[in-house]
Amino acid sequence: MVHTLLEDLKEQQIQLIAVSKRKPEADILEFYHMGHRAFGENRVQELVDKQESLPKDIEWHMIGHLQTNKVKYIAPFVHLIHSFDSIRLIKEVNKQGERLGQVIPGLLQFKIAEEDSKYGFAQEEAIAFLDSADFQNLKFVEVHGVMGMATFTDDEAQVRGEFKRLKHIFDTLKATHFSGKPYFKEVSMGMSGDYNIAIAEGSTMVRIGSLLFGPR
Ligand SMILES: *Cc1c(COP(=O)(O)O)cnc(C)c1O
Numbered sequence: 723m724v725h726t727l728l729e730d731l732k733e734q735q736i737q738l739i740a741v742s743k744r745k746p747e748a749d750i751l752e753f754y755h756m757g758h759r760a761f762g763e764n765r766v767q768e769l770v771d772k773q774e775s776l777p778k779d780i781e782w783h784m785i786g787h788l789q790t791n792k793v794k795y796i797a798p799f800v801h802l803i804h805s806f807d808s809i810r811l812i813k814e815v816n817k818q819g820e821r822l823g824q825v826i827p828g829l830l831q832f833k834i835a836e837e838d839s840k841y842g843f844a845q846e847e848a849i850a851f852l853d854s855a856d857f858q859n860l861k862f863v864e865v866h867g868v869m870g871m872a873t874f875t876d877d878e879a880q881v882r883g884e885f886k887r888l889k890h891i892f893d894t895l896k897a898t899h900f901s902g903k904p905y906f907k908e909v910s911m912g913m914s915g916d917y918n919i920a921i922a923e924g925s926t927m928v929r930i931g932s933l934l935f936g937p938r
Contacts, residue, residue, distance in 0.1 A: 724934055728758070731928065736921055739783045739804075739910075741931030743768065744938045747776055753934070754780065760801070762929050766792040773799055785869075785929055787841050790814040797821075803828035804869040804910050804929070807841040809851050812863055819862025826862060829869040829910050832891055834884040836873045845891055852899045865900070867908030867926070868892045872916055881916050885923035892924075 731738045739762040742750050750761055754777060763769040764786025773782055773796075781801035788796075788803060790811055796803075797818035806812050806828040819826040833842035843851075851857050870888040872881040892909050900906035912920025912928035920928060932938060 737927040739929045745935045807831040816860040816863045827864045827866045832870045834870040869910035889924040
């Protein structure tokens, strides 16, 4: 079942971020030994602890809300921050990148769900920021695409509509702000319950936890 999922995604060239939050290191190693390298966590302390004790060629993805005062702990090793959800955070990531002398990649997180989620940009807000000199002066962050979470509902049409919106935001930004920037290419959407819909709507990267590791 898990093998089939890994093969399916590989065949479709969809990147799989195995969401290992709240799961022990032994579970991560099981996937590691099958050849899997990309894992996602949503708490800084847990991410740092796991990074320290697990193999160094694991690609760690930060997928949850990131407090600005904690960026410094993950900046040296994080592979991709999926959750650029405020201007303040992006500026802090830039500051830590500058300190380390390395460019840190991230995805703009958009609020696409109908339910009241606290985090993520509105489209107009992100565009205003991308237009600003403030953004253009940030040399140590690189925006690699977009991320979003659909409403937690059985209503497939609603989920599909929300993913469509995120893909549309991606296409728009690609044309208006990132044309000629080949690194702007990721649409991170889809979790255990909705990844098939997300892929049909243009996801390049799915974040799957419970389907791989069992319920938390
Ligand atoms: C926990 C989490 C996931 C994975 O959720 P599952 O339903 O277990 O697949 C994906 N994305 C984010 C942002 C998460 O916090």
